Amino acid sequence: MPAPEASPGEVLYEASGLTKEFDDGRVAALRGVDLSIRHGEFVSIVGPSGCGKTTLLNMLGLLDRPSAGKLRFRGRDLTEIDDAASYRAKEIGFIFQSFHLLPNFTVEENVQMPMFGLPGTPRERRARAVELLEAVGLGHRLDHLPVKLSGGERQRAAIARSLANRPAILLADEPTGNLDSKNSAHVMDILLRLREQHRVTLVMVTHDQELARHGTRTVRIKDGEIVPEGA
Amino acid sequence: MNFLQVIFRGLWRRPVRTGLTVLGIAIGIAAVVALVGMASGYEKSVVDQLDTIGIDIVVSNMQGGIMPKAFEESVRDGIAFMPGVAEANATLMQMLSVEDAPMMVVYGREWDSFTWDQLQVIEGRLPRDAQENAVVLGKLAAEVLGKKTGDKLQIETGEFTVTGIVDGKSLLENGAVNMALPRFQEVSGYEGRANFVNVRVPEGTPDQRITVLCREIEAKHPGLRAVRAREVVGTSQGFRMAQAMSWSTSLLALIVGVLGVMNTMLMSVFERKHEIGILLALGWSRARIMSLILCESATMGFLGGIVGVALGVLTLTILEQTPYVRGFLEPDLGWSLAVQAVIIAVAVGIISGLYPAWRSSRLSPSVALQG
Numbered sequence: 001m002p003a004p005e006a007s008p009g010e011v012l013y014e015a016s017g018l019t020k021e022f023d024d025g026r027v028a029a030l031r032g033v034d035l036s037i038r039h040g041e042f043v044s045i046v047g048p049s050g051c052g053k054t055t056l057l058n059m060l061g062l063l064d065r066p067s068a069g070k071l072r073f074r075g076r077d078l079t080e081i082d083d084a085a086s087y088r089a090k091e092i093g094f095i096f097q098s099f100h101l102l103p104n105f106t107v108e109e110n111v112q113m114p115m116f117g118l119p120g121t122p123r124e125r126r127a128r129a130v131e132l133l134e135a136v137g138l139g140h141r142l143d144h145l146p147v148k149l150s151g152g153e154r155q156r157a158a159i160a161r162s163l164a165n166r167p168a169i170l171l172a173d174e175p176t177g178n179l180d181s182k183n184s185a186h187v188m189d190i191l192l193r194l195r196e197q198h199r200v201t202l203v204m205v206t207h208d209q210e211l212a213r214h215g216t217r218t219v220r221i222k223d224g225e226i227v228p229e230g231a
Numbered sequence: 232m233n234f235l236q237v238i239f240r241g242l243w244r245r246p247v248r249t250g251l252t253v254l255g256i257a258i259g260i261a262a263v264v265a266l267v268g269m270a271s272g273y274e275k276s277v278v279d280q281l282d283t284i285g286i287d288i289v290v291s292n293m294q295g296g297i298m299p300k301a302f303e304e305s306v307r308d309g310i311a312f313m314p315g316v317a318e319a320n321a322t323l324m325q326m327l328s329v330e331d332a333p334m335m336v337v338y339g340r341e342w343d344s345f346t347w348d349q350l351q352v353i354e355g356r357l358p359r360d361a362q363e364n365a366v367v368l369g370k371l372a373a374e375v376l377g378k379k380t381g382d383k384l385q386i387e388t389g390e391f392t393v394t395g396i397v398d399g400k401s402l403l404e405n406g407a408v409n410m411a412l413p414r415f416q417e418v419s420g421y422e423g424r425a426n427f428v429n430v431r432v433p434e435g436t437p438d439q440r441i442t443v444l445c446r447e448i449e450a451k452h453p454g455l456r457a458v459r460a461r462e463v464v465g466t467s468q469g470f471r472m473a474q475a476m477s478w479s480t481s482l483l484a485l486i487v488g489v490l491g492v493m494n495t496m497l498m499s500v501f502e503r504k505h506e507i508g509i510l511l512a513l514g515w516s517r518a519r520i521m522s523l524i525l526c527e528s529a530t531m532g533f534l535g536g537i538v539g540v541a542l543g544v545l546t547l548t549i550l551e552q553t554p555y556v557r558g559f560l561e562p563d564l565g566w567s568l569a570v571q572a573v574i575i576a577v578a579v580g581i582i583s584g585l586y587p588a589w590r591s592s593r594l595s596p597s598v599a600l601q602g
Contacts, residue, residue: 058597061512063511063512063596063597063600064595064596064597083516085511085514085515085516085517085519086514086516088511088512088513088514089513089514089515089516090514092514094512094513096512096600100505100509100512100600102506102509102510103506104240104241104243104244105232105240109232112232113509113510113513113515114513114514116234116237116515116519117514117515117516117519122232122233125232126232161513165513165514
């Protein structure tokens with residue numbers, strides 16, 4: 001069952017001293033990040049390549065666990081959570097730079113994937129998938145395999161998929177990174193429209209300053225640390 | 232789309248590899264069906280035969296392999312006069328190569344004994360007496376040997392005249408060559424010896440009394456075993472050995488099947504690391520990923536089981552027509568064997584999928600997403 005809708009302004013994420021190290025501590029991707037994200041925000045995370053943007057996004061989606069620090073979601077400590085899958089299934093929608101669609105499933109089946117394990121019949125899953133794909137302008141591509149789609153269409157399908165489980169948060173990692181400027185603008189328009197429509201919080205990693213301006217707030221990261229505003 | 236469709240889509244992504252793996256399981260299962268079907272067919276043939284003749288107790292030296300060792304024919308006299316025995320007679324049975332037939336059951340039956348009674352003459356006649364140089368052929372044996380009444384038949388060192396063709400009412404009887412005991416003893420070099428004493432008890436004898444009689448016969452003739460007719464097959468060392476061999480051969484074939492499926496599933500998990508990472512990111516639990524892998528391997532097992540049963544039946548049907556088997560063995564292909572074979576195949580699939588499933592559950596989503 002989807003989580004109860006967050007109230008406007010409610011703090012969703014609260015990170016304090018969030019640290020992630022790799023190679024037995026030889027590489028520090030995040031160094032004591034403190035961050036708070038409220039419901040309804042559109043947070044753009046910007047910074048140069050390798051600064052820790054994606055690592056932070058992976059922490060928020062529990063694709064990876066922090067080495068140290070605290071990460072709370074609606075007051076619940078995510079670092080202690082056992083059932084990361086359930087958290088992702090109920091709260092999170094992911095959009096990746098390289099789309100990550102399953103190649104052996106049609107576009108419509110790909111959109112159904114996050115709905116497995118959630119209440120609903122196959123017919124209801126299909127209906128939701130069709131509705132979302134129509135919303136991103138892919139109503140005519142339902143039965144196509146991802147390989148038959150252009151880059152822009154694949155990312156639109158991925159956006160539809162990210163909303164399938166009615167998440168509270170969309171975590172987007174360079175969603176236009178693999179697209180030309182025209183497709184990039186189109187995908188961004190759709191993302192912004194659907195964010196409004198579905199009232200989801202959006203955390204978007206990008207190195208494109210223009211795109212970052214769409215956000216209600218921009219967080220800059222450098223060398224694994226958040227750069228204070230105005231610095 | 233439902234979970235079943237996701238499973239089939241996973242298997243279909245590499246149709247040739249999936250097909251070959253299914254075939255690997257199918258061959259193992261075909262071996263189970265063929266070998267166990269033969270063993271159980273042999274058991275059924277023997278039980279049918281003893282039932283048709285109306286034998287209550289079989290006395291033999293069952294430790295001699297498939298064909299019991301011969302003993303003095305006079306043992307029969309000692310048994311015939313025991314209290315509780317209605318009738319006893321000696322039989323010499325051998326499996327021999329007869330003319331063009333590579334293997335055939337030949338019986339030397341005591342003249343005038345009840346073992347001739349169920350042989351219904353359909354052509355010609357039975358031997359006139361114990362000394363006549365004559366054989367009667369079961370109808371299937373006549374067909375296999377291509378003989379009719381009046382033809383000559385060479386058995387070991389003797390030449391016999393086929394005086395009749397009979398319907399013996401059971402597969403073993405119909406596939407056999409029959410002659411009087413002394414004639415068979417003479418040509419086979421077993422003068423004065425037999426390897427079975429067939430015992431009948433008076434009608435209405437309670438089961439318990441028959442069991443006691445068996446123990447009494449054994450006590451009187453140490454070295455011989457007296458068993459109730461329906462237990463003959465189960466207590467035969469030769470049969471048990473054949474059964475053990477058929478199961479152990481099947482087991483080897485199944486182990487090959489297990490390794491094949493495990494290899495396929497491990498490769499599949501390795502190749503699909505990225506996809507598994509995506510599914511984990513989309514909220515699929517590790518348990519669901521594991522059950523996907525297990526269901527895929529179980530499905531391959533199920534398909535292998537179905538194809539294997541079909542292959543096993545085909546093998547047995549072909550074997551049944553070969554001269555080596557025809558006439559003394561009718562494979563037993565019951566539904567229970569088919570169901571057992573499919574259950575074994577599914578178990579093979581599940582066992583093979585356990586390790587790959589566990590491996591898939593250990594994947595870190597962020598690492599898997601990197602490919």
